Amino acid sequence: MPVLSTIEAKCKDCYKCLRACPVKAIRFRAGDGTSDGSPLAGRALHAEVVEERCILDGACLRVCPQGAKRVRPDVGRVKGWLESGEKVVxxxxxxxxxxxxxxxxxxxxxxxxxxxxxxxxxxxxxxxxxxxxxxxxxxxxxxxxxxxxxxxxxxxxxxxxxxxxxxxxxxxxxxxxxxxxxxxxxxxxxxxxxxxxxxxxxxxxxxxxxxxxxxxxxxxxxxxxxxxxxxxxxxxxxxxxxxxxxxxxxxxxxxxxxxxxxxxxxxxxxxxxxxxxxxxxxxxxxxxxxxxxxxxxxxxxxxxxxxxxxxxxxxxxxxxxxxxxxxxxxxxxxxxxxxxxxxxxxxxxxxxxxxxxxxxxxxxxxxxxxxxxxxxxxxxxTRTYRDRRPELKMPTEKEVREILARVGKTKPEDELDCGVCGYPSCREKAIATYQGMAESDMCMPYMREMAESMSHLVVAASPYGMVVVNAGLDIIEANQAFRKMFGLGEEADLAGRRLSDIIDDTLFRKAFEERTVTETEVSYPERGLLTQQTIFHLGKRDAVVGIFIDLTPAARQREEFERLRDETVERAREVIAKQMSVAQEIAGLLGETSAETKVILTKLIDLMKKGEVGALDRPSGRRGRDADRERAGGGGSGAGAEALDGTKGGL
Ligand code: SF4
Ligand code: SF4
Structure with missing residues (x-):
């Protein structure tokens, strides 16, 4: 176990140990699985004491506010010797x-x-x-x-x-x-x-x-x-x-x-x-x-x-x-x-x-x-000494410039040498990055700039209207979508304008007074605009933010849908009514023919019951042939033929 190490779980990446380290023996590296090279990935870095470079002065141990530096304990070994009866001085x-x-x-x-x-x-x-x-x-x-x-x-x-x-x-x-x-x-x-x-x-x-x-x-x-x-x-x-x-x-x-x-x-x-x-x-x-x-x-x-x-x-x-x-x-x-x-x-x-x-x-x-x-x-x-200088690969000027460019430092004036990263100059930090001791994005001004420009980009590109007002209800900032919603020119400088000149500021005033979050629908009939508004106080910054979602297209869609729905229902009613009347007519006709059929069949059944149609009991082929023969020979039952004729005539 090394004499001095970092308890990774306690380290909060503040770089304080690196700033205190006189020989920059602390390496910052990304935690497992979080590095994608993007400054916005939110990855965690961890301080690591590099044994081959550490002179063990303990400066990092003194300054770490998290108590994340650990000195190897050796009490256990000494106790062991004492317990086993060894002579210990x-x-x-x-x-x-x-x-x-x-x-x-x-x-x-x-x-x-x-x-x-x-x-x-x-x-x-x-x-x-x-x-x-x-x-x-x-x-x-x-x-x-x-x-x-x-x-x-x-x-x-x-x-x-x-x-x-x-x-x-x-x-x-x-x-x-x-x-x-x-x-x-x-x-x-x-x-x-x-x-x-x-x-x-x-x-x-x-x-x-x-x-x-x-x-x-x-x-x-x-x-x-x-x-x-x-x-x-x-x-x-x-x-x-x-x-x-x-x-x-x-x-x-x-x-x-x-x-x-x-x-x-x-x-x-x-x-x-x-x-x-x-x-x-x-x-x-x-x-x-x-x-x-x-x-x-x-x-x-x-x-x-x-x-x-x-x-x-x-x-x-x-x-x-x-x-x-x-x-x-x-x-x-x-x-x-x-x-x-x-x-x-x-x-x-x-x-x-x-x-x-x-x-x-x-x-x-x-x-x-x-x-x-x-x-x-x-x-x-007596004793001897050894040259223990660690072998350090030095980057070329071109490589230093490339590393600096990764954090937007392309001109001499971009090199602020602020020292926040723990290195006395941007150049030294670039060299440390080349040597694997630092990550290129360990640059506070760069990270802040990135975060600000990204948040500005996100706000500017948002389809939601956004406005920030101060305690006097004057506008601090408003984005493009807000301007568009309320018909404000792109060029107009809104900073400093009273919000009440543009919209009713009651909910914003309430957010300042009560520090609550309000979510409500507000319509502006004169602009044909319906909005969903979320208005909240920003805490320490003592400002109120309003986020406006334009519900107008959705409301229009809803109206159109309702119109179509009503029309469809009306048409369906008409069709049903028509169908009903046709069905009734058909039913009437069917009723008449059924009644007639019933009368004739009833008559036929009656005749059959009386046996006047016995010939009808024979197979139809023979009955046909017999009938033909009888008709041709003039013989046979004349009553039967008449009855059939009569029936036929009845039908
Ligand atoms: S001072 Fe402590 S918390 Fe800060 S980076 Fe160093 S080890 Fe981590
Ligand atoms: S003990 Fe000293 S040399 Fe070693 S890492 Fe800490 S501050 Fe740097």
Whole structure:
């Protein structure tokens, strides 16, 4: 897990971390599945700490208003070692006295109560380092040592080392070859407590990375921040206010506890009297450190006034480690913290306890607790550096221009260099875009312009009439459709005209007074216009908007439909009536013929019943032939023939 990362869900794309980041190590990229390259897609970007570029100064951690930056927690590992019975020794950074509002020795007691086998102070390592640097500087000045070169840069701060290695690697030849106090103390503790784990507790994010570096590996097993310690104590129910005061184990250094303030190393190395000579320089704060390194790195060299400097002490946090980025937030300012530390050092020097209220005399740590000064070989205090400058592809001028053009910057005056995106200039942001660190549309003026022009386009092209009025019911803006509805010329400037000159403004007045939304149909007979109106107040902008939908065509359509419907119904009625009369006539005729048929058939049935038509019972073929034969022979029943004839005649 990286030492520093972003909690994506918490990040709100405000670019504040990027603006604060001195080396622009934060990449903004679109969240999954939302990027379509369109500035109007509403995609979310997320800040991402790029490890290969990050110098771990924690500036982003300090400024993020959402608490979206996370420092890797290492308490779990340390607890695991303690629970499994391993011997674990704590090395507490000298800034501890500045970090907590309680009496410093209560903090030592509280740390001890967590189960550490020994609680020692990193200031022991600081004293060793200060002496080694003094010797190194002497050797360099006398010419007996050719590396580093003057001015020698010494620092206990891993952020400064990161800055030199990643941004100004050509200044590494000035870097003191002496390790930091944390590493020196870690090595000493490993020697004094064979097989023990060493845990450094301090105010710095970058120490977590330093402890894992190949060049110093094995000195420190884990790094906890003071915030982690604070939370751990709270989890264990240990109250600092009620903790039993306890002194550090091991050797007690004199001046090294001042290491965490600007100039503390020079003082520990007994160089302060030379400060007036201008040979020693103490710098703190990212800006001062960068300025010096940039001058040292650039072709122009140091300004005349700095040319006599032989030793430079640098700390990345302004004022020193007392202003570190991971101090418990008890509302104290760096100045207050510095005073706490100075008071502690002073009371220790006078032999009192070092409490915030002046302290009380503690009994001298007895027996084994003071073992005297740790012995370290000179080789144990040396280290090396690496050029870790990230490989960055640079765009050509043509490519820069193309990227700038994507956000409408085609002329020099379009480059506003406003810095809102987090980069100091439009050009630098274009280069970052080319290098995959930024998205081209991370440009606030461009996005605003796009949003405005799009909203204007949408309003202008809307088929609905729109008008905005101020509290005085004067028109602020009206679109083309509104002008057309109320017969206002295209050229006429409506801004400032009273709305009541054009339409009844009662509903607009009501919207101002009652802050309600009104939806109603209003007709303007003189214009042959029927409208659907939605009128509402704009809240903070104290304006009222009216949206007018022209219902006239729909109303006309409805009328036409109703006319057609009535006509159709009338025609249908007529047709039905006609049909009815024809049907009645047909029914009358059918009735008559049916009656006649009935009479004849009844007669026929009667005749058959009387047997006068027996011949009719025979098959019709024979009956025909017999009848023909009878007719031809003149024989047969004459009555039958007559009857048939009679029937026929009847039919
Ligand atoms: S400061 Fe950075 S991490 Fe925090 S919300 Fe803003 S963009 Fe996201
Ligand atoms: S820790 Fe510093 S260098 Fe790293 S991303 Fe944050 S501000 Fe940038």
């Amino acid at each position: 704590a090395s507490v950074a000298p800034s501890f006295a500045a970090a907590f509002p309680e009496e410093p020795l209560k903090v030592v007691g509280a740390v001890r109560s967590l189960g550490f086998a020994a609680v020692e102070q990193t200031a022991v390592g600081a004293e060793l380092v200060a002496e080694a640097v003094r010797e190194e500087c002497r050797a360099v000045s006398s010419g007996s040592c050719r590396r580093p070169v003057l001015p020698v840069i010494t620092t206990a701060c891993p952020v400064v080392v990161n800055l030199m290695e990643m941004v100004y690697p050509d200044t590494l030849r000035h870097a003191s070859a002496v390790v930091s106090p944390m590493v020196a103390h870690g090595r000493a503790l490993k020697r004094a407590h064979p097989g023990a784990r060493v845990v450094f507790i301090g105010p710095c994010v970058a120490k977590k990375h330093e402890a894992e570096r190949e060049e110093v590996t094995g000195a420190v097993d884990a790094v906890l921040t003071f915030v982690e310690l604070w939370d751990w104590l709270a989890d264990e129910g240990v109250s600092l206010a009620e903790a039993e005061p306890s002194d550090f184990d091991g050797y007690r250094p004199e001046t090294a506890p001042l290491f965490p303030v600007e100039g503390g190393m020079l003082r520990t190395a007994s160089l302060p009297s030379d400060l007036v000579s201008g040979e020693w320089l103490a710098l703190s704060g990212m800006d001062d450190c960068r300025e010096f390194l940039a001058a040292l790195s650039g072709g122009g060299g140091l300004p005349e006034e700095l040319r006599g400097v032989r030793l430079v002490e640098m700390l990345a946090c302004r004022g020193g480690c007392v202003a570190g980025p991971v101090m418990p937030d008890d509302g104290s300012t760096p100045a207050v913290r510095r005073q706490r530390l100075l008071r502690f050092v002073e009371t220790r020097r006078r032999g009192t306890g070092g409490g915030a209220g002046g302290g009380r005399v503690l009994p001298e740590p007895a027996g084994e607790r003071v073992r005297g000064r740790p012995r370290l070989e000179p080789a144990d205090l």
